[in-house]
């Protein structure tokens with residue numbers, strides 16, 4: 258690999274030296290990267306790290322989303338999914354309805370069910386454990402990636418159990434790993450503006466540590482492109498990296514591009530393409546201890562997700578098989594790229610010059626597709 262390249266922004270030179278030497282970047286480096294307009298320089302640095310870790314492999318899986326209920330008391334300003342109990346678009350699926358979605362997913366070859374709900378104060382805890390155990394009973398090979406750290410925190414507090422007991426009961430019922438949602442931005446002041454009633458950042462990290470201690474992997478996210486500052490973004494990455502040093506269970510980091518329509522922040526423009534590529538690249542550079550960076554095509558759009566593979570991303574998420582549920586479905590329906598088959602994902606990765614690797618949720622390779630030239 259040729260690591261010599263031209264930097265338009267010479268202030269990035271000390272950072273480039275650190276990256277080439279494998280030295281951890283600090284907060285000031287993160288700020289400088291975000292503040293630089295040398296997109297190619299930042300991207301090349303991220304690509305060096307990406308290739309060191311994964312060479313040309315780009316992972317994806319065959320998955321399906323299930324959102325058992327959208328009732329939620331949290332009232333997050335960026336969310337277009339939740340409903341209050343008096344609202345018409347609110348729903349709670351019966352276990353039978355959830356099983357039907359799981360069956361569809363399984364019949365279509367999904368290896369993973371991604372399960373996330375609102376914080377619903379009218380359900381017993383047994384609803385969630387029955388949900389997991391029923392799906393596991395009927396489809397034992399389906400990996401259940403379920404419940405964010407916010408939901409686990411809610412379960413523990415609302416149903417008056419310790420964190421450990423909550424996690425243990427979910428595990429016993431069939432929980433295999435957890436998705437990365439609910440992290441939003443950890444920085445207290447900004448978090449209070451966009452999701453006042455949600456689990457705070459330190460608690461999100463604490464719960465993640467406990468899930469890791471129980472032997473389960475989790476993912477992590479950042480929601481960017483709303484009212485957060487550059488310092489908030491870097492702070493988020495540094496706090497995640499510190500948690501990973503402590504507990505080691507984060508598999509993948511997913512920067513989520515804020516999509517304003519239908520939310521209480523609908524007047525904001527959302528992040529630009531350039532900003533999204535920088536967010537992906539700086540994440541790759543700062544998070545030296547998290548293996549995978551995901552270009553989530555549902556939020557980025559397929560074209561930008563494909564481009565992001567050259568800016569440090571090495572995962573494309575999954576097919577999110579059509580017919581299933583998707584919390585972001587309001588968003589997907591609004592776009593032309595609202596579905597991605599296995600063949601299409603393979604083609605997009607291949608065309609970008611990378612090697613498509615179909616994986617299971619825990620990143621075990623299941624199948625490699627033809628290498629790109």
Ligand code: V47
Nearest residue numbers: 335336337436437438439476478480513514515516
């Ligand atoms: O926590 C909510 C975000 C998250 C909006 O772990 C929004 O593999 C953009 O976490 N615009 C849920 N984002 C999705 C999520 C996720 C997705 C894919 C894969 C994985 C994984 C996790 O979506 C929420 C919130 O941060 N979100 N509203 C919005 N308007």
